[in-house]
Amino acid sequence: METLGGINYKILVCYAIAWIITAICLRKGVKLVGKLAYFTATVPYAIIAILFVRSITLDGAKTGMDYFILKPDFSRIFDPTILRHAASQICYSLSIGSGGLHTLASYNPPTHNVYKTAAIITAADGIMSLLGGISVFSILGFMSSSLEVPIEEVVQSGIGLAFVAYPEAMSRLPLPWLWSFLFFVMIWILGVSTQFGFVESICTAIYDQFPVTRNHRSLLVYGICFILWCCGIIMCTRAGIFYFNIFNDYTASFGLMLLIFFEIILVCHIYGIKNYIYDLRTIFGVPKNWIAKCFGPTGYYPAFICWKELFRLQPKWPSFPRHQMYGTGGVINSSRVWVTDLQQSPSDSPKQTRL
Numbered sequence: 350m351e352t353l354g355g356i357n358y359k360i361l362v363c364y365a366i367a368w369i370i371t372a373i374c375l376r377k378g379v380k381l382v383g384k385l386a387y388f389t390a391t392v393p394y395a396i397i398a399i400l401f402v403r404s405i406t407l408d409g410a411k412t413g414m415d416y417f418i419l420k421p422d423f424s425r426i427f428d429p430t431i432l433r434h435a436a437s438q439i440c441y442s443l444s445i446g447s448g449g450l451h452t453l454a455s456y457n458p459p460t461h462n463v464y465k466t467a468a469i470i471t472a473a474d475g476i477m478s479l480l481g482g483i484s485v486f487s488i489l490g491f492m493s494s495s496l497e498v499p500i501e502e503v504v505q506s507g508i509g510l511a512f513v514a515y516p517e518a519m520s521r522l523p524l525p526w527l528w529s530f531l532f533f534v535m536i537w538i539l540g541v542s543t544q545f546g547f548v549e550s551i552c553t554a555i556y557d558q559f560p561v562t563r564n565h566r567s568l569l570v571y572g573i574c575f576i577l578w579c580c581g582i583i584m585c586t587r588a589g590i591f592y593f594n595i596f597n598d599y600t601a602s603f604g605l606m607l608l609i610f611f612e613i614i615l616v617c618h619i620y621g622i623k624n625y626i627y628d629l630r631t632i633f634g635v636p637k638n639w640i641a642k643c644f645g646p647t648g649y650y651p652a653f654i655c656w657k658e659l660f661r662l663q664p665k666w667p668s669f670p671r672h673q674m675y676g677t678g679g680v681i682n683s684s685r686v687w688v689t690d691l692q693q694s695p696s697d698s699p700k701q702t703r704l
Contacts (some may be wrong), residue, residue, distance in 0.1 A: 374545065
């Protein structure tokens with residue numbers, strides 16, 4: 350690709366607004382983020398519940414639900430490609446390995462039951478994914494019924510599902526502006542709340558390494574948000590979709606799984622598994638969960654073997670015309686994204702729980 354095609358100023362302005370909101374909210378610290386969480390964590394659930402109730406009452410909703418969950422193809426349950434995508438999606442959906450969960454958890458009191466919290470987060474994420482999937486595919490089933498075409502011709506993958514197929518389906522409903530507004534508000538809240546956790550993890554790592562920066566919190570937050578905003582400007586160009594696909598392919602699947610594996614190595618072999626177990630026993634006592642006893646310091650080795658086999662099959666990357674292929678420099682530059690994330694490993698997290 351020889352040119353970026355110029356800046357799409359509408360996207361650039363929206364992108365800048367998102368980062369300005371992030372900077373303003375984070376300059377007051379994690380206490381304000383905790384208060385905002387009551388809004389950013391509950392409103393998406395309320396919206397998805399509204400969309401869920403509306404979608405399952407539409408004509409053709411049964412077709413979409415059959416395609417999504419009611420009539421699964423069990424012959425593909427052991428397909429390595431399916432398992433690889435499932436593992437990547439779970440890690441990405443739960444924000445495992447990105448540092449946000451470690452950062453926010455570090456502010457809990459020492460006696461906080463993290464096992465219970467982990468179970469609640471996992472269950473809530475699974476329920477949210479299930480409700481969201483049913484809502485989306487029920488409306489796509491309605492669209493399939495309205496157009497009298499197979500649902501396979503309606504369903505799209507990637508961003509085409511959220512920003513093309515689903516909005517088009519909602520435009521055929523009564524009061525289309527209302528459902529579209531609720532859907533995109535939900536998407537926006539989820540995106541901004543994700544930015545909160547990502548930026549806060551970077552700030553916390555810097556505070557712990559350089560305590561003097563705590564006296565200049567606002568300046569640091571503004572600086573980090575500005576740098577990250579500059580890094581994403583390339584995706585606001587008319588060729589941004591190509592760079593977005595590179596970023597998505599290298600961070601949301603292979604790169605994320607590899608990052609998690611290296612983080613486990615850092616905890617077990619750099620920080621020390623004995624130190625880690627001592628920390629856990631100091632806070633929680635001797636583990637009574639049989640899973641915690643079985644998966645000790647060597648538990649990630651068989652997991653790595655399974656992961657290696659799942660990624661043995663090369664994924665099918667999006668194809669474009671020859672004149673729009675990624676440049677070699679662009680691929681190399683984008684492949685460094687997941688390497689940069691290693692700087693946010695658990696070893697950079699606070700040595701002790703904050704009070």
